[in-house]
Amino acid sequence: MLKGxxxxxxxxxxxxxxKxxxxxxxxxxxxADVHVxxxxxxxxxxxxxxxxTLSRNPVHIDTFDERNPEVVTHIHLADLADLVLIAPATANTISQMALGLADNMLTSMLLATTAPIMVAPAMNVHMYQHPAIIGHMNTLVDxxxxxxEPGEGMLACGYVGKGRLEEPETIISVVQQYFITQERERQLAGLLAGRKVTVTAGGTIERIDPVRYITNDSSGKMGVAVARMAHRMGADVKLIAASVQVPLPADIETIRVQSAQDMYEAVLAEWNDTDIMVQTAAVADYRPKTVHSTKMKKKDADLILELEKTVDILQSLGERKIDQFLIGFAAETEHVAEYAMDKLKRKRCDLIVANDVTAAGAGFGTDTNRVQIFDEQGLVDDVPLMGKDEVASRLLQLAAKRMSGVSAS
Structure with missing residues (x-):
């Protein structure tokens, strides 16, 4: 897996x-070609x-031990690396890395490299838990x-706790997984190049008065994941976000909206030059018929709130569709396949992504999802429980194939 x-x-x-x-x-x-x-x-x-002997390459310790006059060794190593792996990484080296210090061969090389860096800490449990070390590790992660992460168990100093270097087999597995992920990213990059993808995310807010409103449990995580993944695939992405509980991507143009009507207007403004529209937002089906300009005061009697239907954004887009690829989402609590197929046909979607929001790990606000993807013929992909980024990747790969005329079996 690490060949070359x-x-x-x-x-x-x-x-x-x-170790x-x-x-x-x-x-x-x-x-792997390992340089120590x-x-x-x-x-x-x-x-x-x-x-x-094990690496079959020279080992470097002294910054000034320049064996090859054609290169500066620490710069040469910094440039050739596909990955820099520090294992074990002591508290001292982690601190030097965080502070940008370079007083030996290794730290000098680390300052010079632009390669990805992976660190496997190993130290006494109290050192690992020291606020300074925690701060330095957070700096590096940022x-x-x-x-x-180190494992837990008996440490060489006699203490029992977290700080033991993870086993070599596990570290190798992490390295392998990193390169597998990188290869997958490479293959996905450019898959949607030249395409404009518009994504809606979050739950809309329908005002009752200046301090009260009707909304739903949508966190926006799925929509933001779709937008991020489309961006990684090379698309020109517009994210239309209502109320969300996750950070919005800084490198994606985002249009903030509040109500269903706001979202409808924002979507229509992007629709004509959109190639793929992904409607992940949970849009309110109803809104208060009367919106009060001042705060409603509590009364002794019960309150009756009259609601009216909001615009059906997905159906409106389906009716306007020319050659756009339209993807809808259906959050259901029962009869998932039946309701999803009905929604797809009524609203002229190309794909519907349906899930049972009562299922563990697949509801609102979770970092994972378990979905079924349908087209007009029926079930296309039964996606098992996985991270929302991975769900987004599978969905967009399917959409890219369909738009390219490739059968997505």
Whole structure:
């Protein structure tokens, strides 16, 4: 799985450095080209010769030990890496990374590299829990550094707790999964290039008065996931967002709306030059017939609130459809397939994504979803429980195939 991948393995000075031998050997067996950079402290725990033998490449420790006059070694290693893996990563090295310090071969190389970085911490449990170390690790994560969390158990210092370097086999599996994900991203990139994708997300708000309104449980997570994934696939994305409980992507143009009428107007403004419209928003079916300009005062008698129907955005788009690809969502609590097919046909959708919101892990506000995707012939894809980003990926790949005239079996 790692054939041809160039991995710079950084080893720092903790007792867990002995595990680096098995880690290095395992990466090489998977086909990786491993280049080891050690700190001087690491060399107190495991020898340069051991890692040179296992990696079949020179091992680097001293910044000034320049063996090849044609290159500056720490820059050369920084440039060649497909991945930089620091395992074990001590508290000291993690702190240096967070602060941008460079006083040895490894930290100098880390400052110079633009390759993805993966860190596997290993230290005493109290060191791992120290606020300074937690802050430094959070800083690294914010910069995009990937963390392989340490395991729990008996530590070399005698304490029992979290801080033990994760086992080499597990770290190798994490590295493999990273490259699998990267390859999948590469294949998806450009899949929707040249297409405009408009996505609606969140729950609409229908005002009763200035302080009260009618809404629903939609968090907007599914719609934001679809927008993010379409953007990764190269589409020009417009996100029309009502009330959402998740951060909105900074790199995607977003139009904020509140009511069903607001969303309808925003959608129509984008419709004519949209290639794919994905209606994930939970749009209110009814709104108060009268909206009070001032706060309604509580009375002794019961309150009767008269509602009127809102515009059916999906049906309106279906009636206007020329060559746009229209995807609707159906959140149901029973008879999912029956109601989904009825909605698809009535509203002239190309696909309907239906789910049972009462099912565990598939309701509003969750990070996962379990859906069924239907076209006019019936069930197309029965998607098992998975993250909403993955659900979005499967849906958009299906839409891309359909738009390209490829049968999506």
């Amino acid at each position: 991948k160039k991995i710079v393995l950084g080893i720092t000075g903790g007792i867990a450095a002995y 680096a031998a098995a880690l290095c050997s395992g990466l090489v067996k998977q086909g 950079v050690m700190t001087e402290s690491a060399a107190k725990f495991i020898t340069e010769l051991t890692l040179q 910069r995009g550094v990937m963390m392989v």
